[in-house]
Amino acid sequence: EVQLVQSGAEVKKPGDSLKISCKGSGYIFSNYWIGWVRQMPGKGLEWMGVIYPGHTDTRYSPSFQGQVTISANESITTAYLRWGSLKASDTAMYYCARVAVVGPYDAFDIWGQGTMVTVS
């Protein structure tokens, strides 16, 4: 079964650093782009960026460039989203999702269950 399993909920203080993870299984992890999507409480979906684990090519939304770092370790089929210094406004649900085909230009066909990050 193709799936993405994300790390558990986090409660942090402003200024803390944080790295959340997304482990893929059931497919060739290095062949598919992985993206991250933010959903603030009661709000819509925001595209943050994508990474190609096979050679770590990364594309960011300007809204998130410099605010977060997207990375991946293909040897353990895991993608990451990292903050250097959290703000209260980073409180949200974060989803990872797989891009449907090889190449970034496609929809997200498989989604993780989400990681809730609370900064307070």
Added chain:
Amino acid sequence: DIVMTQSPDSLAVSLGERATIKCKSSQSVLYSSNNKNYLAWYQQKPGQPPKLIINWASTRESGVPERFSGSGSGTDFTLIISSLQAEDVAVYYCHQYYSTPFAFGGGTKVEIK
């Protein structure tokens, strides 16, 4: 950057009736070399991650009921639920993946009247 605008923000439809959701992109998402619209629709039920239901503007994903259909080209797209069922209560999002930064519409909440 391409901006995606959905309408309405919410709608209430009687069981068995039609629900129509619109999505408009600020630039065309039709790639002329392959004549494909780089536009998807997702369904998000409360407490769940989004689920891809329509890709390439009109291709229904495997297992998605036939009552869901997508249409449109260029900048104007429509998602139709032909006969609303109770399990269709959700928020629906369009998503362009034509050019980065890829973007979602603001969402349309579908409820039962």
